[in-house]
Structures are given as structure tokens and as C-alpha cells.
Amino acid sequence: MARPRFHRLPSAQQNAILDAASVEFSAHGFADASLNRIIESAGISKGAMYYYFDGKDDLYADVLRRVLERLLEDSGGLPDPVADTADGFWTAVEDYYVRLVRVLATSPDASALLRDWLTGTSASALREGQREAERAIRPWLEQLVTTGQELGAVRADLPTDLLLAVAMGMGQAMDTWMISRSPATLDIDDAVPALIGMMRAALGPASSPSS
Amino acid sequence: MARPRFHRLPSAQQNAILDAASVEFSAHGFADASLNRIIESAGISKGAMYYYFDGKDDLYADVLRRVLERLLEDSGGLPDPVADTADGFWTAVEDYYVRLVRVLATSPDASALLRDWLTGTSASALREGQREAERAIRPWLEQLVTTGQELGAVRADLPTDLLLAVAMGMGQAMDTWMISRSPATLDIDDAVPALIGMMRAALGPASSPSS
Amino acid sequence: MARPRFHRLPSAQQNAILDAASVEFSAHGFADASLNRIIESAGISKGAMYYYFDGKDDLYADVLRRVLERLLEDSGGLPDPVADTADGFWTAVEDYYVRLVRVLATSPDASALLRDWLTGTSASALREGQREAERAIRPWLEQLVTTGQELGAVRADLPTDLLLAVAMGMGQAMDTWMISRSPATLDIDDAVPALIGMMRAALGPASSPSS
Amino acid sequence: MARPRFHRLPSAQQNAILDAASVEFSAHGFADASLNRIIESAGISKGAMYYYFDGKDDLYADVLRRVLERLLEDSGGLPDPVADTADGFWTAVEDYYVRLVRVLATSPDASALLRDWLTGTSASALREGQREAERAIRPWLEQLVTTGQELGAVRADLPTDLLLAVAMGMGQAMDTWMISRSPATLDIDDAVPALIGMMRAALGPASSPSS
DNA sequence: AATGAATGAGAGTTCATTCAT
DNA sequence: GATGAATGAACTCTCATTCAT
Numbered sequence: 001m002a003r004p005r006f007h008r009l010p011s012a013q014q015n016a017i018l019d020a021a022s023v024e025f026s027a028h029g030f031a032d033a034s035l036n037r038i039i040e041s042a043g044i045s046k047g048a049m050y051y052y053f054d055g056k057d058d059l060y061a062d063v064l065r066r067v068l069e070r071l072l073e074d075s076g077g078l079p080d081p082v083a084d085t086a087d088g089f090w091t092a093v094e095d096y097y098v099r100l101v102r103v104l105a106t107s108p109d110a111s112a113l114l115r116d117w118l119t120g121t122s123a124s125a126l127r128e129g130q131r132e133a134e135r136a137i138r139p140w141l142e143q144l145v146t147t148g149q150e151l152g153a154v155r156a157d158l159p160t161d162l163l164l165a166v167a168m169g170m171g172q173a174m175d176t177w178m179i180s181r182s183p184a185t186l187d188i189d190d191a192v193p194a195l196i197g198m199m200r201a202a203l204g205p206a207s208s209p210s211s
Numbered sequence: 212m213a214r215p216r217f218h219r220l221p222s223a224q225q226n227a228i229l230d231a232a233s234v235e236f237s238a239h240g241f242a243d244a245s246l247n248r249i250i251e252s253a254g255i256s257k258g259a260m261y262y263y264f265d266g267k268d269d270l271y272a273d274v275l276r277r278v279l280e281r282l283l284e285d286s287g288g289l290p291d292p293v294a295d296t297a298d299g300f301w302t303a304v305e306d307y308y309v310r311l312v313r314v315l316a317t318s319p320d321a322s323a324l325l326r327d328w329l330t331g332t333s334a335s336a337l338r339e340g341q342r343e344a345e346r347a348i349r350p351w352l353e354q355l356v357t358t359g360q361e362l363g364a365v366r367a368d369l370p371t372d373l374l375l376a377v378a379m380g381m382g383q384a385m386d387t388w389m390i391s392r393s394p395a396t397l398d399i400d401d402a403v404p405a406l407i408g409m410m411r412a413a414l415g416p417a418s419s420p421s422s
Numbered sequence: 423m424a425r426p427r428f429h430r431l432p433s434a435q436q437n438a439i440l441d442a443a444s445v446e447f448s449a450h451g452f453a454d455a456s457l458n459r460i461i462e463s464a465g466i467s468k469g470a471m472y473y474y475f476d477g478k479d480d481l482y483a484d485v486l487r488r489v490l491e492r493l494l495e496d497s498g499g500l501p502d503p504v505a506d507t508a509d510g511f512w513t514a515v516e517d518y519y520v521r522l523v524r525v526l527a528t529s530p531d532a533s534a535l536l537r538d539w540l541t542g543t544s545a546s547a548l549r550e551g552q553r554e555a556e557r558a559i560r561p562w563l564e565q566l567v568t569t570g571q572e573l574g575a576v577r578a579d580l581p582t583d584l585l586l587a588v589a590m591g592m593g594q595a596m597d598t599w600m601i602s603r604s605p606a607t608l609d610i611d612d613a614v615p616a617l618i619g620m621m622r623a624a625l626g627p628a629s630s631p632s633s
Numbered sequence: 634m635a636r637p638r639f640h641r642l643p644s645a646q647q648n649a650i651l652d653a654a655s656v657e658f659s660a661h662g663f664a665d666a667s668l669n670r671i672i673e674s675a676g677i678s679k680g681a682m683y684y685y686f687d688g689k690d691d692l693y694a695d696v697l698r699r700v701l702e703r704l705l706e707d708s709g710g711l712p713d714p715v716a717d718t719a720d721g722f723w724t725a726v727e728d729y730y731v732r733l734v735r736v737l738a739t740s741p742d743a744s745a746l747l748r749d750w751l752t753g754t755s756a757s758a759l760r761e762g763q764r765e766a767e768r769a770i771r772p773w774l775e776q777l778v779t780t781g782q783e784l785g786a787v788r789a790d791l792p793t794d795l796l797l798a799v800a801m802g803m804g805q806a807m808d809t810w811m812i813s814r815s816p817a818t819l820d821i822d823d824a825v826p827a828l829i830g831m832m833r834a835a836l837g838p839a840s841s842p843s844s
Numbered sequence: 845a846a847t848g849a850a851t852g853a854g855a856g857t858t859c860a861t862t863c864a865t
Numbered sequence: 866g867a868t869g870a871a872t873g874a875a876c877t878c879t880c881a882t883t884c885a886t
Contacts, residue, residue, distance in 0.1 A: 005849075031242045034878065047851050050878065158405055164386040166409060173380025177373050194369055198377060202413035216866080246860060257861085267860070279879045428847080453664045457881060466665035469847045470880085478881070580827055584810050588831060591806025595798040616791055620799060668856065680872050683857065844867075 002062045006052040016051070017042045021063045026112035030060055064117055067110045068137055075100040082144070086153035086204075093144075093194040097171075101188055106174065111175060141168075148203075155205045163203055170199055213273045217263040228253045228263070232274045237323035241271055275328055278321050279348050286311040297364035297415075304355075305407040308382075312399055315386065322386065339365070353377075359414075366416045374414055381410055424484045428474040439464045439474070443485045448534035452482055486539055489532050490559055497522040504566070505552035505571075515566075516618040519593075523610055526597065531595065563590075571624075577627045585625055592621055635695045639685040650675045650685070659745035663693055697750055700743045701770055708733040715777070719786035719837075726777075727829040730804075734821055737808065744808060774801075781836075788838045791842045796836055803832055 006014065020042035022032045035056055039049050053059040078096050083089040104111045110208030145163055154163065174195045178188070217225065231253035235244045246267055250260050289307050294300040315322045334396040352375055359365030365374065385406045389399070428436065442464035446455045457478055461471050474480040500518050505511040526533045563586055570576030576585065596617045600610075639647065653675035657666045668689055672682050686692040711729050716722040739746045778796055781787030787796065807828045811821070 008849095029242065031240070036875075046853090046878085047850050047880090048849080051848095056877070074870080090857065160383070162388050165388045166381050166406075169380035169382075169384025170377050170413070171380075173376040174373070177376045191373075195377070197417060198413040201415070201417070202381070202409040204412075206408065206412070245858080247858080256868050257870090258863090259866095261861070262867060451664070456879080458879080467847050468849090469884090470845095472882070473846065515663065526672075584807070584824075587806040587810040588803050588828070591802035592799050592835070593802075595802025596795070599795050599798045617799075619839065620835040623837070623839075624803070624831040626834070628830065628834070641870095667854080669854075679873050679874090680859090681870080684869095684871065689856065711863085 001065075002053055003051070009052075013044075017049075018063055018066055018118065019045060021059050022067070022113065025060060025063055026109040027114065029116050030056075033060075035059075035074050064113065067113050071100070071110060071114075072137075072140075073105060074103045078144070082147050083153075084150065086148075086151050089148050089151050089153035090196065090200050090204075091198075093148075094193060097196060098188060098192045101175070101178070101192055105188065106179070115172065115176070152205060153200075154203050156208070167199055167203060170195065170202070213264055213269065217273075220263075224255075225260070228255060229274055229277055230262075231335075232270050233278070233320055233324065236271060236274055236327065237320040240327050241267075244271075246270075249360070275324065278324050282311070282314060282321060282325075283348075283351070285314045291356070293358050294362060294364075297362050300359050300362045300364035301407065301411050301415075304359075304410075305404060308407060309399065309403045312386070312389070326383065326387070326400060327335070363416060365414050378410055378414060381406065381413070424475055424480065425473070428484075431474075435466075439466060439471075440485055440488055443481050443488065444531055444535065447485055447538065448531040451538050452478075455482075455625045457481075474508070486535065489535050493522070493525060493532060493536075494559075494562070496525045499627060500566070504569050505573060505575075508573050510617065511570050511575035512622050512626075515570075516615060516620075519618060520610065520614045523597070523600070523614060527600075527610070537594065537598065574627060575622075576625050579628070589621055589625060592617065634691065634698075635686055636684070639695075642685075646677075650677060650682075651696055651699055655700070655742050655746065658693060658696055658749065659742040661748050662749045662800070663689075666693075668692075675692070697746065700746050703732070704743060704747075705770075705773075707736045715780050716784060716786075719784050722781050722784045722786035723829065723833050723837075726781075726832075727826060730829060734808070734825055738811070738821065746818040748805065748809070755783060776843060785838060786833075787836050790839070800832055800836060803828065803835070 006017075009017075017038075021033075021038050023041070024038045028034070033056075035049065036046075038059075039046055042049075049059070053062065075096065076099055079093055083092045104114070141164055142160060145154055145160050145167075149156045149160075174191070179193060226324065228249075232249050234242075234252070235249045239245070244267075246260065248259075249270075250257055253260075260270070264273065286307065287310055289303055294303045315325070353371055356365055356371050356374055356378075360367045360371075389402060428439075439460075442453075443460050445463070446460045450456070457471065458468075460481075461468055471481070475484070497518065498521055500514055505514045526536070548599075564582055567576055567582050567585055567589075571578045571582075596613070600613060639650075642650075650671075654666075654671050657671045661667070666689075668682065669679075671692075672679055675682075682692070686695065708729065709732055711725055716725045737747075750811070774797055775793060778787055778793050778800075782789045782793075807824070811824060
């Protein structure tokens, strides 16, 4: 993580650096991002970068952390308690998801960064930063699934992490799909309920198969 | 795509080259793969590589194409016609998917390559190769979805490519999940039906929501 | 040499700095030692280091000086007068040497530092610090040789500094040899007399050649 | 060791590269030598250097090997058999040594390189190159000592490698001493017999101590 | 008296690509 | 048709030193 000195910088400069890094990482992914380009566009010296951060990994971890924090903050979070019925649960999730997607829609960089992180090219070096960020968001998601199971809104006959993986896969697929349609053929307000509907059908307790 | 001269090589040598490339790309991903290592382990000269292929991208595209072709071939394909009822459709898909997963399970390289392709680190250079490969498999998948829709097995109220994306997202999530459980807590024969069940619930025609 | 301000520091802090430097220099040699690591482990600021010392060379010189001083002190020095016969001279030298080796054996840092100094990688910058330290110990050694010559214990037909160089070369060779034998095949009490015997044979007045 | 391609270069260019490296390594020692300076003064590209050698270590090893080879060659070697009496042994050694010193005297670079090697700053990376070179010369030396012992010219009551170390220490001390006297106060023809005399006294079978 | 932020040159190394042969 | 020598820009990272405060 960024050295303490970094956080003592005027926040304008902190942002200049993290923004530059964010643009670079989201445009090229971790492996192909160039520190040289980052320092150039941030307007700092090479030495300064290493004075503030421990290296490329460290910078990446910080950029990622900021994106996740902003995302959780901007999307406003889920009500607490989430809901007290299965229907309420899915409504709350839909509500939240629509907000999240809206936020992501306004920030292509964040979307790209997030995708890079979620899919993880897994260059060994990268992992540390990933773990760091993963630690922040994983528990939140698991808690959500567990709550859903307790309310009978989520099937309990499959491992939690499989359900999570599937949900994230679906979410990511949809994110990608939405982002790639620049002229949206389906706008957020229609698409999100459709996706959440699919998630609910997939993750909800197995009903009698629709024949 | 590989220059015509390449295909005039004895196929043993073609394979030597593509195998070496396959190992390298699957081990390091596109961006971090090293052409130097590839030519070294393929036992060909630097010049030869550029004589046969247009560059890294081009080689990658060919490797990918071969993997996909083999995959489709080894997994035996779907019956034609796929089915004549909605239930039959899903049964056929499940059947096929189980075969596909089995094939992938025996070929970690192909799995890694496929994942690298599906998730696409999106280094600009890469895209071309991707499109190339995508052109090969996309129509096949679209045809499948369309057939499903005609049989009433797949919902028709959402764009085909969104359904496709979601299905692939789910599939990939599950693949990843299965691969990462080294001592499988759920074996293929149990997991695949569960996943297909979820897919069917998600992609099938919207029933009345299970309340 | 350290600026006067340095010596006005509480000696605990002086030692903290010199100890840290000592560890670093002995572990990596002059050239590869890192000032950054030194100030970090000494717990002082970058500025402070340059406030107290003129630079890396200057610090090295001081570290070296302290090591030499301690060494001379801890080993107790030679009797004064050293001896009044040739035999007595060599006995005194042997005595002293045995004590010196013992001290060095308990301080690997000092040994390493000393070796680095004696062998001198000779990076131009280093030389100054070396000269500095050399000035401290050289006269002492020269005096010893001269005394030996006066007593007829040391041959007088060769330049003093050649004799000195040879003696130091022999001594260093033996030090190195002893250090590198972790399970000593020859312990100090046996080895030192053997070495001093060789020195005496080499440096003593040329007898009729042993045939 | 240098890649085979290197040896396929015109030997003028091989020499240009090794000479440049030799100058740099002898002037700065291994650790402080700069590859950049070497390629600049050799007039080759950075890529070429890495095309011919595996890295800094590899280049160093080759430079060292060449120096040692030349040294052994130029100094003409020892007669075989060395001698058949103790006196003959020392005469042969003296003879050889005088030749060796003469060669070294005309090549300050080789001397510096040799000293750097013999004293070994021991940067872990360096070791490989060192071992390589050491393997070449060590056996030769050991053989010499053993022969000396068999002839009764060298004492047999101390470990071979200690005797070797001491002899090398003495030799190095003298080399250094001779090199540092630019206007020689003692010329080679006088100095070498004196040194060999000292070596003989030190390493020869312990006579009754000259009292 | 003392700080620590900031520098920028330089380090060794890898790379995909070109081109004369 | 095929080679492999050669390139040089780009990479991440470390360093001793300076200087405004």
C-alpha cells in the first residue's frame, strides 16, 4: 500500500497520480501498463513514484482500492437489514444493482479496472494487490448470499462460493455486454430487471422446472 | 492468420510450432508470452516465425483457432437436429456440456487459453486475434440459441447476444470454480446438471417468478 | 571524516549510526552498501546523515576508524617495549596475534569490514576513506617492523613496506582460511603458532637456506 | 559462458568487446562496472551484448577466462616434470614466477582483474563466474604444492589449502607492492628472488628456528 | 539543528521486429 | 525459402545527493 508520505501530499496531487495510474491500468491492464507513461502523465519524477509507492504492484493495489471504495460509496450500499422476505431480498438487490450499474456506466475506467481485477491475469506479482482488494469485497458478497439463503431467496443446496462465482459471472457478462453496446439497444432500466430476473431464476431455490 | 506457406509445412512441424506457442500462451497469457521462448522450444529460427506468421497476434489467432477446432471436434458436437422439444433441447445441451467439460478437464492448456481469450485483457493488439477466433465460434453458438428459442426452450424476449454472454459468463464461472477446487467437492457428473439447471432457469422462458 | 557536529551527539546515537553502517558495509562491501538502508536501520533522516557526514565515503572512513580503534584496544596492544631479544620479539608478536585473532573471531562484522578494506575493490571514491584509515594503523605497524629489525628479529635487507605488505598478505590469507573452515580443522591455538612460524621464517633474517 | 554465436564473430570484434569489458571490469571491479560503458566503448548495441552473453556475470566469466588463459600461455608454464630436487623445485618456481610477474607488469588490466577475482567481493551473482575460472587454475596450483611436498621442498605438516592461501597472499602482496611503486625501487630481477626466498622460508619444511 | 520530499541519471534486462544474406 | 545477427526502445527499479523549509 502507498507509503504514508503519499497520503500527506495535497490531495490534488494524490488524485493526479492515482488518476493517471487509473487511466493507464484500465487502458492496458496491469501487465501492459507502463509506469513510465503514468509518471509522465502524472507529471512526477520517476524517483517520486518510488518514493510514494513500493512498486507497480503497490500502485495498482492503491488504484484498485480507491475504485472499490468509490464504487461502494457512490452506489450507496444496501439497506440494513437487506430485507425480510425473499421477494424483498431480490427487490433490494435489483435496486442496488441498478445503482451500481449506473455508477459504472459513468466511469468506463472503473469498469475496465474492475474487469481486469475480476478476471485476474494472475501474473504472480499481481496477486498481492488482488488479495488486498479481494479481502475488502469478498466478505460483503458472502454475507449477502448467506442472508439470501436465510430468507429462502437463494438456493442452499449448492456451495456458497459457486453461487457467488456464477452470480459474478452473470453480472460481469452483463456489464461487458452493456458497455460494449455504445448505442444502448436496451437501457439500464430495462436491462437490469431482466438480468436480476435471470439471476433470481438461476440462484433462487429450484422450482419445478418450467416445462 | 498464418501465411499459406505455413500450411505447406509438414504437419509435424506445424504442430511443433503451434504446440510450443500453445504452451507459452496458456502459461503466461498473451501479453506476457515471449516469442523468443516459443521459437526456442519450437526449434525454429526467428526469421522463420516471421516468415510463417505476421507477428505475435497472428500466431495467437492461429493457436486459438486450433484449440477451438479441436475442442469442437473432441467434444463430438451436438446432434443434428439438436432436439425437437424444449426438454430435449436442454437434455442435449447438458449432454454436450458434460462432454465439453470432460475434454477441458484433460487439457489444462486449452482451458487456460480459452479463459485468456474469453476474458480478454484487451491489450489493443490482441483484439484482432480475438475477433478472428470469435468469428469461428460465434455463429455456432448463435445458431444454438436461436434453435433453443424456436423450440421454446430459451426466452425470446432478450437479445441473443445478451443471452449468449450470460450463458458464457455462467459457464466460465463454473469452469473456473471447478478448476480451482483441486479435490473436487462436487464432481463433474453432479456439477454439470446443477449448472445446466441454473442456466435453464436463467435462460428459459420467464416462468411466473418462484415466490 | 565525520563533521564535528557528529561527535557532539549523545554517544548512544553516534553508536546507533555507526553500528547500522557497520552492519551494512560488512554485509555488502562498500560499493554495494546502501545509504538508504543505513539511515533506515539507524532511524535517522536522510538529511541528518548528510548533516553529519560528507557522504558515503566519509561515513565509511569513520566506521573503519572505529573498527580499527576497537580492535587495537580490545586486543590489548603490545607490551612496551615489545621485547629485548629477537626471540622475545616473535613471542610477543605471536602472543599479540593470538589475542587479535580471538577478538576477530567474535566479531564477524569487523572481520568482514577489515577484509573489505584490506583488499580494497578500489572504486576510486573509496580510496580516500581508505587512506584515512590507513594513516591510523600504518605507523603502528611500521614501528613494529622497525623495532623487529633493530632487535635482529626481522631482516633489514628489504624495504619496510614490502615486509609489511607480505606480512599482511600472509595474515589475511590465514584469516580468510580460518574463517572459511567453519568446523575448524585447526584451532586458533595450533594455527597461530604455525602462521607466526611461517612469518618468522619469511621475515626473519635470511638464514642459510634449509636444504 | 559466451553463447556460441559470439565465437562466430570476426575475432577482431570479439576482442573489441572483451577488451572493452576487460578495461571496465579492471577499472571498477565487477560490481561497479557498467555494462552501458562497455557497450559504448565496444561500439555495439545493448541488444547485441545480450545476444552474445547471458548477462553481466557471463561476460565477466569470459573476460576472466581469457585473462587466465593468456597468462598461463604467455608465462610459458612450468617445466614438466617441475624438478627432481627440493632446490630444483624452488628454482623452477622462481623462474616461473619471474616470468609471470613480467607478464603482469606489462598488463595492468590483467593484474587488476586478477586481484578483483582473487579477493572476490563475493556478490552472490558473481560466484558462478568465479567458480568457473577457479576450476581452471586451482588444480594446477594444488598439483604444484603436492609436487613440492613430494620433493621435500614444501612442508607437509599443514593443510595444502592453507599453504596455498598463504603463498597466494604473499604473492598478491608482492604484486600489489610492485605495482604501486611506479618508479621501482627494486626491480623485478631483485625482487622476485627475494620474495621466492621468503616463500621458501615460509613454506619450506620447518628448519630449526633461526635463533 | 534537522528534516524528508524530490530528483534524474543510471542500473541490468527483455522484447518484437527487421533485413541482408 | 529460410536464416539468425542485430537493433534500440522500453521495461521496472535503486541510488547518492540536494535543498527549501
